[in-house]
Amino acid sequence: MASVKRESWRSWRWLPIGALLLLLLAAFLITIDAERENRLLNTRAFQLLMIFIGMALLALLVRIGAELWQLWRRTRDGAAGARLETRLSLIFAALALPPAFLVAAFALRFIDTSIDSWFRADVEAAQRAALRLGQLSLAREADALDREARPYTSALALLDADGMQDYLDELVDADTARDMHIAVYDPNGNLEALAFNTSELGTVNAPAPHELIDLDQGERQVETAERGGVRVTRVLDRFVDDIGDEHVLQVLYPLDDALSSALKTLEANVVDYQQLRFQRNALKTGFSLILGLITLTATFAALWFALRTAGRVVAPVVRLTAATREIAAGRQSLVPVTGRDEIAFLSASFNRMSGDLAQAKSKEEQSRQQIERERQLLEAVLERLSAGVMAVEQEQVIIANQAAQALLAGHPQEFRGLRLDDASLQDAAVGPFFARVLKRDRERTFEWREEIDVGSHDMRRTLIVRALRLASEHGERLVLVFDDANLLAQASREAAWAEVARRLAHEIKNPLTPIQLAAERLKHRLSAKVSDPDRELLDRATQTIVQQVEALKRMVNDFGTYAKPSRLGRERLNPVELLDQVARLYEASAQCQIERDFQVTDIQIPGDRDRLRQVFVNLLTNAIEAGAEWIPLRIALSSSRRGDVLQIEVRDFGPGLPAEFASYAFEPYRSTKPKGSGLGLSLVKRVLEEHGGTVSAGNAEGGGARFVLRFQLSES
Structure with a gap:
């Protein structure tokens, strides 16, 4: 629609010039006709025509003023090509206007002298003599x-x-x-x-x-x-x-x-001559007026064409400048190619250059996207590593993954962007770590390995740090990879216990069934052959054997579960709803009273329903066993969301956990119960880790044990 309006305006903007030229032609024809009738200024048509010519000149003047105003605004705003267009307009006007004024001055002088020459005294005397001669004849x-x-x-x-x-x-x-x-x-x-x-x-x-x-x-x-x-x-x-x-x-x-x-x-000539002589001044005025209008027309037309020609000359330069700015801003732009002159050649060359730049930019964008994908992949890998990874460049931390922040007990805003000398003084718990890294960095050691103690006295940990110096675009970069020595040792112990559990499950499970069958066979064979007192003793003995075999089977199954590689099923489930279902089973058996404080109920995570149910069963069973001596037996369940973390809490109101229990709470074969296998909480920890979560244990305010499960929520 805008292009149609623009084309319509381009058609109408020539109307003043065309109308003015037609009016001047009509004025010329009327002048010729008026000369024949010895009338000029007194003709009604001529007067009306002068009015129309004046209106057309005014319209043309307004159009020129609009062009000058637009040119001034473009120059003031610093538009591309505006100053060049102004200079060209002045040059064209300077070339066109002086000759027009010079010709007008000479024409005006010529009109004045020519009209005066028509009325010489000898001409008038000759006409009078000729008329007298005719009358005498x-x-x-x-x-x-x-x-x-x-x-x-x-x-x-x-x-x-x-x-x-x-x-x-x-x-x-x-x-x-x-x-x-x-x-x-x-x-x-x-x-x-x-x-x-x-x-x-x-x-x-x-x-x-x-x-x-x-x-x-x-x-x-x-x-x-x-x-x-x-x-x-x-x-x-x-x-x-x-x-x-x-x-x-x-x-x-x-x-x-x-x-x-x-x-x-x-006689007619004499009359015409006398009339012309009478209208001598009127003729001068009329011809001078026409000459003035023609001069004004030429002047305005010269200004108009100067502005238009300057605009047309500068237009390719303006398009090239605008296209150059578009390319500088990162956007491809082409200019139209018209004609076969140097400007057309320059425009074609510019378009080829723009195409080459677009191809180069496309390749660069593809490379950038590839680098960005690799960077995101690297970040994803780093964020999912259990080991801490940190990069130091020019004595400043530029990369620190979540594991590094967890191992150093920090947060992203506390490490990224910090200088090593500032970080070494920031916190007494992690200061020795950064101080040691700064010392090693200044020594320019290419590769080194060292154990560094971090943390407070009650939460002391030893980090095994491995460092390598690599080249970067800003010089050199020191890459640090570190692990918690305690966690490594614990992982080694868990692997060893898993192997023990696997062997025990294999070695113990095989004779259990024959023992149970043998005991039941003895009871069946001897119960009819012995007396009543001996039969009662036989029943108690065989029953004890069967019960202990069943207990050993359950322990063997726990061993197998702990040692067996996990194969998680993945489905969308609501862990709060699953916990509530397990809790209702315990309520139905009248084993305890369960209090609920679920702030979050409608939430989905991917997980294995059976293994998570086993987690909740283990925690509720431990809570019931811990508070068995307390009447009434109560358990409190709660859920909440903190950012992108779902937190579920299971609390009992029993005696609580021993003080030294926090250091080995989730290690296998550690239990505070006389008949416990020590695998329940280990399985809870393993299942939570398989689901990308964590579990922590402690004593709640007011008494009782408190277990907190945290699930990481995905963005989807």
Whole structure:
């Protein structure tokens, strides 16, 4: 829609110039016609035309003003090519305007001198002499015709009416007769006799009454005048016949065509000359006005075309500049190629360069995306490593994964971006670590391994640190990988215990079934052969054997579960709802009272439903066994969400955990119960770790043990 409006405006903006040119042409034609009629400024058409021309000039001036205003705004705003367009417009105007003004000045002077030359004194005297000569010729011709017509009255006075007609016919029919029209009238103007030998005069009227009155006063009339487009000499006389009746003779002689035409032309020229002489100043004003309008038109047109030409010349440069800025801003831009000149060649070259840059940018973007994918992959790998990873460059921490923050008991904002000398003084717990790394970094050791103690006195840990120096774009980078020695030792112990559990499960499980079967067979074979007291003893012995075999089987199954590699099922489940289901089973068996404080109930995580159910069963079973001596037996369950972490808490109101229990709470084969296998909490810890979570144990305020499970929530 905008392009249609722009094209419409481009079509209409030439309207003032076109209308002005048409009006000037009309003014020229009206001037020529006015010259023929010896009128110019007083013509209504010319005056209206001047008004329209003035309006068209005003419209053109407004358009030029708008162009200048837009050019000034572009120059003020620093638009591309605006200053060059201004300079070109000034140059074009300077080249076009002086010749127009110079030609106008000379034309004005020429008009003034030319019009003055038309009215020289000798020209006017010659015209007057020629006119006088023509008038004398007419007078002489009239006298000759008067002398010729005088005998007619004497002859007619002797004749009666019939004789007058015959006499007139003889006059016009004579061989030597000239062209004439002769008639006799009575004093009242009635025709009495008529004869003529020419049809040029057409219908001839009788003399007018006042002319007859003049004849009565004895004045013979001879005049030359134009009748019906023909110049005629008329002789009008009065005579009296023999009986005393008065008659009037009228003789008309058509003037010779050549002489008549020459006289007519001469008279017309004299009249025109006099009118021109009378309108001398008006002619000067009219021609000067027309010349001024033409000069203004030329001036405005020159300004208009200067602005338009400058805009057209600068337009390719502006497009190139705009396209260059677009490319500088990272956006591909092409310019239209028109013509075959140098600008077109430059535009084509620019488009080729833009295409090459676009291809290079596309390749660069692909490389950047590949690097970004690799960086994200590396970050994902680093975030999921159990070992701490840290990178130091120019004595400043630039990378620290979550494991590093956990091992150093810090947070992301506490390490990334910190300088080593500042970090070494920031916290007494981690200060020795950063101080040792700073010392090693300044020693420029290429590769080193060291054990560094961190943490407070009650939470002391030893980190096994391995470092390697690598080259980077800013110099060198020190990469640190460290683990908790206690966790490594614990992992080794868990691996060893898993192997022990696997062997025990294999070695113990095989004889258990034969022992149970043998005991049941002895009971069946001997129960009928022994006395009642011995039978009762046999029943108790065999029952004890079977119960202990069942207990050993359960222990063997625990061993197998702990040693067996996990194969998790993955489904979307609600752990809070699963905990509530397990709790309802214990409530239904009337084993305890369970209090619930679930702040989060509608949440989904991916996990293995059976293994998580086993986790909740183990925790609730431990809580019930720990509080068995307390009446009533109560267990509190709660859930909450903190950021992207789901936290579930299981608390009993029993005696709580021993003080030294926190150091080995989740190690296998450690238990505070006399009949416990020590694998329940170990399985809880393993299952939580398999689900990307953690578990911690401690004593709650007000008494009782408190176990906190934390699940990491994904973004989806």
